[in-house]
Amino acid sequence: MRHFLLTIIVALAALTVTAQGDRICIEDFVIDRDSVVSVPVVLANETPMRGLQFNMTLPDGLKVESSSLTKYSEKYEMNLVCRRTDNGEQVVFIYPMARICYPAGSEVVVVINFAAGPDFKGGDIILSGAKGSTIDNKSIPIEGDTIKVTVPASSLIGIPMDKTQNDGKFY
Numbered sequence: 001m002r003h004f005l006l007t008i009i010v011a012l013a014a015l016t017v018t019a020q021g022d023r024i025c026i027e028d029f030v031i032d033r034d035s036v037v038s039v040p041v042v043l044a045n046e047t048p049m050r051g052l053q054f055n056m057t058l059p060d061g062l063k064v065e066s067s068s069l070t071k072y073s074e075k076y077e078m079n080l081v082c083r084r085t086d087n088g089e090q091v092v093f094i095y096p097m098a099r100i101c102y103p104a105g106s107e108v109v110v111v112i113n114f115a116a117g118p119d120f121k122g123g124d125i126i127l128s129g130a131k132g133s134t135i136d137n138k139s140i141p142i143e144g145d146t147i148k149v150t151v152p153a154s155s156l157i158g159i160p161m162d163k164t165q166n167d168g169k170f171y
Contacts, residue, residue, distance in 0.1 A: 050132075073109045
C-alpha cells in the first residue's frame with residue numbers, strides 16, 4: 001500500500017511541476033531515524049537534454065544508500081553514477097549511451113534512497129552545480145533547490161511513558 005501511495009505521489013509531483021526553465025526538483029520529505037526512504041528526482045526541462053549532473057549537500061546523519069534510474073530514463077538509454085566527493089557532497093551524473101536525449105517535459109528521472117542514522121535530527125539538502133548537456137553538447141545551467149528533510153516528532157522525543165495511574169509503583 002505504501003509503495004502504491006508513493007507511486008501516486010510521484011505521478012502527481014511530475015504532473016504539477018511545470019517546466020519553467022530547466023530545473024531539478026525533489027519534494028520535501030519526512031524520514032524516521034534508522035530508516036530508508038525512496039525519493040523521486042524530477043527533471044522539469046524546456047530544453048531537450050542529453051544528460052545532466054547535480055551536487056547534493058546532505059545534513060549530518062543522512063546518506064545516500066542507493067539510487068536507480070526510472071523506466072523513463074531507461075527508455076532514453078541513460079546511465080547513472082552517484083558518487084561521494086572528498087568534501088562530502090554527493091554528485092549525481094545521468095548520461096546517455098547513444099545520441100538520445102530527454103525531450104522537453106517534466107518526468108521522474110531517478111529515485112534516490114536516503115538513509116537516516118540513529119541521531120539524525122533533520123535539515124536541508126542543497127542541490128547545486130546542476131548542469132545539463134544539450135543535443136550539441138553545450139553545457140546549460142539547471143536551477144537547483146533546497147529540500148527540507150524532517151524527522152517525525154515522535155522519533156525525536158522517543159516513546160512516551162504510559163500516563164495511567166499505577167499506585168504503589170516507582171519509576
